[in-house]
Amino acid sequence: MVATHSRPDLMSAIEDMGYRITQPRRDVIGLLDTKPDGFGAEEINEALPAVGRATVYRTIRLLLDVGVICKLVMRDGSTKYSLARVEHHHHLVCxxxxxxxxxxxxxxxxxxxxxxxxxxGEILGHRIEFDIICKSCLDSAI
Ligand SMILES: [Zn+2]
Ligand SMILES: [Zn+2]
Ligand SMILES: [Zn+2]
Known part of the structure; x- marks a missing residue:
């Protein structure tokens, strides 16, 4: 297992795909960058009152398509979005x-x-997520 390191070129990844870096795109990425564990769509919406709701949802969709953010399905069925810090990766979710x-x-x-x-048939991709109890939760349970 390889430890991941931050991908510095998220903005250029967007440009490489032929999209402009608009202010809402910059805002959503900047927000996600503050919390590695990710945000729900509604949380993103609330944290960025200056960006209209429809724009927030459109931006999330675009960033997902470009591969700059990941969609995580939590155990309770809710979804969260986090920055894709490395290009192809899987998740460990506590x-x-x-x-x-x-x-x-x-x-x-x-x-x-x-x-x-x-x-x-043709495989287009795969997602692998592990449900774990993280080290610090294990430690605090003792
Ligand atoms: Zn990810
Ligand atoms: Zn893989
Ligand atoms: Zn934990």
Missing amino acids: VRCGTVEEFSDSTIERLVRAIGVEVS
Whole structure:
């Protein structure tokens, strides 16, 4: 398992995809950058009163499409959005405190490719999330 490090080029990733960096896009990314565990769409909306609701939702969708943010489905079925700090990664989500960690692992990717050979059809992508109890929650439970 490889520790992840921050991806400095989120803004240029947007431009590379042919989109302009508008103020709402900058605002949403800036907000998500303040909290690694991510925000719900409604929280983003409330934290950015200057940005209209429809724009917030459109911006979230665009950033998802571009791959700059991740959508996380929590155990209770709610969704959160967090910055994609590394390009391809998976998530460790603490079911107690909601902390989200990103990781990448070459063994998983090899396995995914091997499975892909057996799938009749085209695989477009995959998502892997682990529900965990994080170290600090374990420690505080003692
Ligand atoms: Zn992510
Ligand atoms: Zn935790
Ligand atoms: Zn993967």
